[in-house]
Structures are given as structure tokens and as C-alpha cells.
Amino acid sequence: MSQLPGTLDIDDQADQTHEDERHAALAYLDEAWNEAVYDGLDEDCLAQAALFTAIRSMVATYGEEAAAGFAERLAERIRAGEYTIPYNRQ
DSSP states (O other), X not given: OOOOXXXXXXXXXXXXXXXXXXXXXXXXXXXXXXXHHHTTOOHHHHHHHHHHHHHHHHHHHXXXXXXXXXXXXXXXXXXXXXXXXXXXXX
16 A cells, blocks of 8 residues: 555554654653662662563563563564663763
8 A cells, every 4th residue: 555755554653652652651661760769779679670560561461472482582682782772972
């Protein structure tokens, strides 16, 4: 199906909505993380708690096999730099 420039089909709109929601979710989590660090919580403890909570939610939503498949691909994605935030020097 062809599209006019600058228009979105239904699937693209759903993808954009999910992308917007992911950005909003990340902003909420970043704010909560920063507050917890400011209150003196150790970032290692926060990371472990966040991973546990995320994986528990994925298992509840998608099942153990799907969550395990996601976890199996995580090392490769980390090594590929998907979770690395570029350092900007000013």
C-alpha cells in the first residue's frame, strides 16, 4: 500500500503511540530513579530491583518462555550497544 508523504497508516500510528508511551515511561522511571538516588538508595540495589520487577512483569504478561527468550538475547543486545548512552562532553 502506498502512502502520501508525511502520512501514517494504522500500523505506523500504533507503532508511534507505543514509541511515545515508551518515552513517557522512561521519563517516569528516570525521575523515580533520580529521586531514589537523591534519597540515598544504592544504584546497584535499584538496578537489581528494577530488573526483578521488569522481568516479573514480563513473565506475568507474556509467560516464562517468552520472557526467557528475551533474556537470552539480552547479552547480545548489550554488547551491540543498545543500552549504552553516548557520553557528551561539553
